[in-house]
Amino acid sequence: MAEIAQRAGVGRATLYKYFADVDAVLSAWHQRQVADHLQQLTDIWERTHRIDDVLEAYAFICHDHPPTASPSLHRQQHVDHAREHMITFIAERLGDVRTDVPPEELAAYAAGDVRTDVPRKELAAYVVHALGAAGAVPSKAAVRRLVAVTLSGLRGEPSR
Template identity: 70%
Template sequence: MPKLWNDTIATHRSAVREAVLDATAEVVTERGLTGVTMAEVAQRAGVGRATLYKYFADVDSLLTAWHERQVADHLEQLSKTWERTHRIDDVLEVYAFICHEHPPSEPAGSLHRSEQVMRARQHLVDFIADRLGDVRDDVPPKELAAYCVNALHAASAVPSKAAVRRLVAVTLTGLRGQAAR
């Protein structure tokens, strides 16, 4: 098969996949995770159900792919923040607001336990640890980064943007605080 033909097929498949994931995002936003159906996603994406099933075996695999894309987008957002400012404070604030804007729901728990999400979390911890610098000498950077990620995840349960900012400030104070004696 000529290379041009392969590129065209790959481009088409990528476009269909993105359209399906965009449609999934719309349905999740409107109806929640339990409201997603293959028929609704296919209709919104402008593809037949048979085509949709060529890409995703069932609703669970569709939701997992959508969630994986969300996680990748969030990691990209953090990378761009770092590239723009080179300030860990800004990265941690962006992460806290991501958590605030995407609070977990009960059915979402299974999505957060996927192997890909666990790898993404480890990537996030490594990303933050690599950018912490020498803030403390009593706690290893990866441990500090894990503390930050866990603390800022609480932003998903706070009531306001002001509360998110306070949580970030408290986390940064702890991050830079004096070593316990």
């Protein structure tokens, strides 16, 4: 805590006022990172209204920030919460969850780009889990291929 306080330019007493221990500092930092990533994806959506752009950005976030072995940074409850938030975020953009926006305003839904035989929330879960694998691929080219494969599944033909 002394080193964190020094690097932050605050006294240890001030640091302890807000954080009980190093784990609490790391947890808050991780939550802030997740919030920043979600804001980045929201900004992309608002700018382009293209699910492709959002998913590619998400895949690169996963690639650039793969899960670490640190239990302090990736406690299961934080990971589960962030994953569920991401699934809801994507499902909303696919048109399944939001009822306040007409479907014609949702680009992927209006364009008929998304398969209709699977509920949007299930598709969103598939996308989030599939693109999470970007943290394990060796290159940006591999990330782009993973996004292409995932989009193919998102847009696939209905099963027979």
